[in-house]
Amino acid sequence: MKIASWNINSVRFRIGIVEQFLREESPDILCLQETKVIDGDFPEDAFRALGYDHIIKHGQRMHHGVAIISRVPVVEDDRLDWQANQEARHVGVKLPNGVRLENVYVPAGGDVPNREVNPKFGQKLDFVERMTQWSAQLDTPTILSGDFNIAPLECDVWSHKQLLDVVSHTPIEVEALGRLQAAHDWVDLGRRFIPAPERCFTWWSYRAKDWRASNRGRRLDHMWASPSVADQATAHKVCEPCRDWLKPSDHVPIVTEFAW
């Protein structure tokens, strides 16, 4: 079983490279974030044509939006609102073997890492805190994947020192993510297969003239699993070449394989 996760930054605008990715990588399941489309306008036909008949959507107008695309039968489990503001940032399914797959798009958090000045930063922290409470009472083997918008380790950003005050790598966010991880003993599969301090960025800004030359990336996208599920993981990679595809997303897919 091969499970991929990709922040696509508009699934309609980039449907061509999504199809290319599905053809080349052939995951069983693809978790998408930032689909930017209401459920009624989701480009289902393109997925069905490639054999992905199970399409679980949770979209909204303009922003955010998540979806799980699968060629194995999955059943929608829940769609949680960890921000309590009705934004479409999570959808979960049950896999045929009973494992849960939770696709999450954590809020970016705005520019200023101070909740008094910037309410979005507070909402991001609250979102992660609610995920932590949810994790603490999880009693099912679960995969938690998506765009967490937090790069936890020093080697998860191009410059630890220069990003200490930049939202996505501030100590307050990293500590919040640490509490989330501890609440369920989540295993960070990215780092199980690509141990620190090796770099494995999943996002590079659109603003760099040459993203590869400057390489000012961050590891914002993650695949976590319950310990019992993590023991079944056999491979994990970051699909860096996708950053060079025509009209790319600023994120690249991550792909994890499991023994079942």
Add this chain to the structure above:
DNA sequence: ATGGCTGGTAGAACCAGA
């Protein structure tokens, strides 16, 4: 020089991303 870009909605200039 981490914001220099990008998409969506609109029908110009915002919002949002991070």
